[in-house]
Amino acid sequence: MVKTKKNRDMLGRDGLISVTKAQDILINSLSGIPCHTEEVELADAFDRILAEDIIAAEDLPASPRSTMDGYGVRAADTFGASESMPCYLSITGEVLMGKAADGEVEKGCCYKLPTGGLIPRGADSVVMLEHTVPVDETMIEIVKGVGSGTNLIQRGEDIATGAIALPAGHQLRPQDIGLLAGLGVAKVKVSAKVRVAILSTGDEIIDHREQPVPGQIRNINSLALAGLVRKAGGVYTDYGIVSDQKEIFLPAMKRAVQENDIVLFSGGSSVGVRDLGEQVVEALGPPGILVHGVTLKPGKPVLIGQSGSTPIFGLPGHPVSAMVCFDFFVKPTIEKLSTSAIASQLPTPSISARLTRNINSAPGRLDVVRVQLEQSGESWNAVPVLGKSGSISTLSRAHGYFLIDEDSQGMTENSAIKVFLFK
Amino acid sequence: MVKTKKNRDMLGRDGLISVTKAQDILINSLSGIPCHTEEVELADAFDRILAEDIIAAEDLPASPRSTMDGYGVRAADTFGASESMPCYLSITGEVLMGKAADGEVEKGCCYKLPTGGLIPRGADSVVMLEHTVPVDETMIEIVKGVGSGTNLIQRGEDIATGAIALPAGHQLRPQDIGLLAGLGVAKVKVSAKVRVAILSTGDEIIDHREQPVPGQIRNINSLALAGLVRKAGGVYTDYGIVSDQKEIFLPAMKRAVQENDIVLFSGGSSVGVRDLGEQVVEALGPPGILVHGVTLKPGKPVLIGQSGSTPIFGLPGHPVSAMVCFDFFVKPTIEKLSTSAIASQLPTPSISARLTRNINSAPGRLDVVRVQLEQSGESWNAVPVLGKSGSISTLSRAHGYFLIDEDSQGMTENSAIKVFLFK
Numbered sequence: 001m002v003k004t005k006k007n008r009d010m011l012g013r014d015g016l017i018s019v020t021k022a023q024d025i026l027i028n029s030l031s032g033i034p035c036h037t038e039e040v041e042l043a044d045a046f047d048r049i050l051a052e053d054i055i056a057a058e059d060l061p062a063s064p065r066s067t068m069d070g071y072g073v074r075a076a077d078t079f080g081a082s083e084s085m086p087c088y089l090s091i092t093g094e095v096l097m098g099k100a101a102d103g104e105v106e107k108g109c110c111y112k113l114p115t116g117g118l119i120p121r122g123a124d125s126v127v128m129l130e131h132t133v134p135v136d137e138t139m140i141e142i143v144k145g146v147g148s149g150t151n152l153i154q155r156g157e158d159i160a161t162g163a164i165a166l167p168a169g170h171q172l173r174p175q176d177i178g179l180l181a182g183l184g185v186a187k188v189k190v191s192a193k194v195r196v197a198i199l200s201t202g203d204e205i206i207d208h209r210e211q212p213v214p215g216q217i218r219n220i221n222s223l224a225l226a227g228l229v230r231k232a233g234g235v236y237t238d239y240g241i242v243s244d245q246k247e248i249f250l251p252a253m254k255r256a257v258q259e260n261d262i263v264l265f266s267g268g269s270s271v272g273v274r275d276l277g278e279q280v281v282e283a284l285g286p287p288g289i290l291v292h293g294v295t296l297k298p299g300k301p302v303l304i305g306q307s308g309s310t311p312i313f314g315l316p317g318h319p320v321s322a323m324v325c326f327d328f329f330v331k332p333t334i335e336k337l338s339t340s341a342i343a344s345q346l347p348t349p350s351i352s353a354r355l356t357r358n359i360n361s362a363p364g365r366l367d368v369v370r371v372q373l374e375q376s377g378e379s380w381n382a383v384p385v386l387g388k389s390g391s392i393s394t395l396s397r398a399h400g401y402f403l404i405d406e407d408s409q410g411m412t413e414n415s416a417i418k419v420f421l422f423k
Numbered sequence: 424m425v426k427t428k429k430n431r432d433m434l435g436r437d438g439l440i441s442v443t444k445a446q447d448i449l450i451n452s453l454s455g456i457p458c459h460t461e462e463v464e465l466a467d468a469f470d471r472i473l474a475e476d477i478i479a480a481e482d483l484p485a486s487p488r489s490t491m492d493g494y495g496v497r498a499a500d501t502f503g504a505s506e507s508m509p510c511y512l513s514i515t516g517e518v519l520m521g522k523a524a525d526g527e528v529e530k531g532c533c534y535k536l537p538t539g540g541l542i543p544r545g546a547d548s549v550v551m552l553e554h555t556v557p558v559d560e561t562m563i564e565i566v567k568g569v570g571s572g573t574n575l576i577q578r579g580e581d582i583a584t585g586a587i588a589l590p591a592g593h594q595l596r597p598q599d600i601g602l603l604a605g606l607g608v609a610k611v612k613v614s615a616k617v618r619v620a621i622l623s624t625g626d627e628i629i630d631h632r633e634q635p636v637p638g639q640i641r642n643i644n645s646l647a648l649a650g651l652v653r654k655a656g657g658v659y660t661d662y663g664i665v666s667d668q669k670e671i672f673l674p675a676m677k678r679a680v681q682e683n684d685i686v687l688f689s690g691g692s693s694v695g696v697r698d699l700g701e702q703v704v705e706a707l708g709p710p711g712i713l714v715h716g717v718t719l720k721p722g723k724p725v726l727i728g729q730s731g732s733t734p735i736f737g738l739p740g741h742p743v744s745a746m747v748c749f750d751f752f753v754k755p756t757i758e759k760l761s762t763s764a765i766a767s768q769l770p771t772p773s774i775s776a777r778l779t780r781n782i783n784s785a786p787g788r789l790d791v792v793r794v795q796l797e798q799s800g801e802s803w804n805a806v807p808v809l810g811k812s813g814s815i816s817t818l819s820r821a822h823g824y825f826l827i828d829e830d831s832q833g834m835t836e837n838s839a840i841k842v843f844l845f846k
Contacts, residue, residue: 042631042646043646043649043661046649046650046653046654047650047653060815060816061640062635062637063637063638065813067811067813096638097625097626097627097638097696098625098626098627098628098638098639098640099627099638100636100637100638115740116625116627116640116740116813117638118637118638153811153813153814157811157814158810158813158814158815158816158817159816165816165819166819171846172650173650173819173845173846174646174647174648174649174650174651174654174746175647175742175743175746175815175818175819175821175845176819177646177647177649177650178643178644178646178647178650178742178746178815178818178819179643179815179816179818179819180631181631181641181642181643181645181646181647182631182641182643182742182815183641184631184632184633184634184641185631186631186632202520202521202539203520203521204520204521204522204539205521208465208603208604208605208607208608208609209607209609210607211607212485213523214485214486214523214541215486215519215520215521215522215523215540215541216521217484217521217539218604218605218606218607219604220601220602220604220605221601222604223465223466223597223600223601223604224597224598224600224601224604225597226466226469226597226600227469227470227595227596227597227600227601228597230469230470231469231597238466273520317538317539319598319601319605320598323597323598323601346774346796346822346844347774347796347803348772349771349772349773349774349843349844350772350773350774351769351770351772351773373769373770380770387581388490388576388580390488390490390539390576390581391576391580391581392483392581392598392601392602392605393483393581393582393588393602394581395598395601395602396588396589396596396598396599396601396602398598399769420772421769421772422596422598423594423596
């Protein structure tokens with residue numbers, strides 16, 4: 001169905017809002033939606049998001065330990081010792097790994113210690129093996145004196161009882177799992193994975209395993225979006241290809257809204273299908289449509305709505321547009337619904353590169369320009385991958401993208417740009 | 424057991440080799456080790472590595488399609504049309520989504536077309552809806568002429584039959600899955616996930632869920648390394664905590680070597696346990712030990728060996744050192760064993776930051792300095808997280824790290840540095 005759309009100028013831009021504005025509207029609408037949590041074994045917690053602060057229940061380490069192979073000593077006994085004027089200590093004991101020392105280091109004496117070994121009573125520092133010379137079985141020469149507290153880690157120095165080991169909202173990296181293991185944490189309360197429904201609509205769309213007849217198109221978006229959901233830390237349910245007849249599409253959307261935390265549909269970018277999407281989002285109940293159309297290229301015709309506490313995204317049918325919209329709107333939504341805590345925001349790492357040609361941009365529009373990276377001596381060139389937003393191969397050929405801001409009219413050849421990798 | 428180690432200077436650095444040299448020895452030793460493959464459904468192929476080139480078996484799109492809502496026309500009919508001098512075309516047909524057009528666009532005529540609709544015979548371009556004015560049901564006014572090929576995507580323009588859609592060795596991103604769906608690929612042959620055995624050794628180590636008595640330490644490394652293996656795309660088997668008595672440790676290592684592609688053990692960093700590791704790696708058969716000790720901080724005492732075609736890594740007992748060694752040696756090994764293809768090397772994205780204090784480094788040693796990032800206006804400060812390599816919390820507090828090269832003696836306050844994020 002082709003019909004004239006009201007309220008759009010020749011560039012179809014009337015009524016469009018900026019990406020930042022759309023993101024603000026979206027994020028505001030998500031406040032108050034509760035996050036679900038679950039408890040998992042620490043070994044299964046990698047990449048999960050903490051639902052509560054983890055407080056250290058004990059000191060780590062629980063007792064002072066040596067950080068070197070060497071001898072536990074009283075530092076005062078070694079003051080001033082040097083190659084030319086060594087001091088001599090009696091070896092009166094040895095600490096074995098995994099055992100507490102029996103006895104105590106007396107004045108003028110020392111204990112053999114392995115790395116990680118407990119510091120015996122009496123000793124307050126460790127002389128490295130390399131700074132000793134054996135005299136006989138019972139005596140060593142110290143050729144370099146140590147100050148008190150040298151070569152050992154104090155009780156609670158790694159983390160002390162009562163300290164926040166990790167805050168709620170933190171995504172668990174391997175070293176965080178390690179820290180929690182060290183603290184004896186067996187299970188952790190984490191955010192439940194956000195459930196995302198994926199529907200494809202359009203009577204011309206067929207499953208990717210089928211052979212199209214003229215006019216039909218294989219379903220690219222469902223699998224590509226599923227990959228993006230996984231990458232963003234969510235889990236997806238593929239509701240398949242749904243007819244774009246309202247009496248079929250609306251009930252399918254109702255079910256998806258009931259069964260998920262977020263619903264995505266992507267459909268033809270034609271005006272008719274866009275109108276159907278708007279009707280259905282409104283029919284699913286308030287608050288309904290929040291945003292339709294943003295000043296983003298590709299990705300302009302995105303539709304953002306909400307039914308009760310379920311955000312709904314109508315993504316453009318063009319795969320490249322759909323995926324760009326996912327990154328700007330769906331990914332932040334998955335992150336927001338994953339934690340009620342304010343996670344610390346780090347910048348997105350990028351690669352410095354040089355643009356190989358001029359790229360024009362319409363002012364008032366955020367452009368996402370796909371590029372290939374090519375090495376050039378020590379530095380990198382960014383070669384724009386041009387192509388229509390319906391062309392999925394342009395996105396597959398690209399290594400990443402850079403942004404041209406709303407207030408810019410483009411970038412000139414040889415500009416230094418920041419490239420963000422897809423991956 | 425404390426015993427003097429031959430061939431080391433006061434800094435323990437004799438016999439150590441550079442990280443680059445160690446990596447070269449390692450990667451060379453891996454050549455010829457066969458990669459395993461498996462076939463998976465396309466929907467399950469996200470993040471997997473292609474084991475063979477994917478050749479496009481058909482043109483994408485299979486027929487020319489409109490990229491706009493509008494009218495399919497003969498471009499020649501519209502030449503010179505403008506607002507002040509429009510041309511008029513008869514609407515003689517309409518293309519519906521998913522259907523081939525019946526009939527043909529004659530001279531002076533046009534067909535209605537939705538975005539994505541097939542271009543009917545006769546037409547060679549599309550006039551956007553926005554550049555038309557309806558006259559009545561059967562006629563439109565064209566207010567802007569088009570050149571041939573405008574607003575459509577040609578057959579095979581996205582990808583043409585016989586082209587390499589994706590090369591062997593490529594890790595499948597969401598857009599790559601999308602491209603393969605578009606090409607009708609149902610299953611893909613991918614590298615089998617590399618199987619990594621993880622053993623912890625040391626009689627003082629206990630499971631993280633147990634309560635230590637004095638001298639005992641909870642097992643941090645196994646879970647932290649498991650997270651790193653997952654992050655690197657491998658799968659792990661946890662062989663638990665194995666006694667550091669040779670008659671127990673050697674058979675456990677033998678079994679791990681038989682059942683896996685890579686074996687990691689981490690143990691006390693004390694000289695005695697290091698010696699046991701060396702003995703066991705030699706006892707597992709040739710080629711045996713390849714590297715012991717690198718000029719890396721933290722991470723110096725790493726042991727790299729191989730038994731038959733199974734690489735073996737003896738990682739330092741200190742968690743921070745173990746994790747740094749993983750990144751420099753184990754991760755590249757997992758990647759190398761994942762594909763026999765030469766994957767295109769992209770630089771690692773980083774964050775530009777300013778160092779907040781002087782950091783000294785011994786020349787001849789690669790230093791991995793952990794930092795926290797703190798926002799400072801528009802830019803970022805990198806605050807070094809100092810602490811002993813036995814202190815797992817230093818790694819958990821850090822957002823990332825920067826490197827001080829072997830030929831540098833350190834970095835001064837306010838230096839511009841590149842921070843690589845952990846994650």
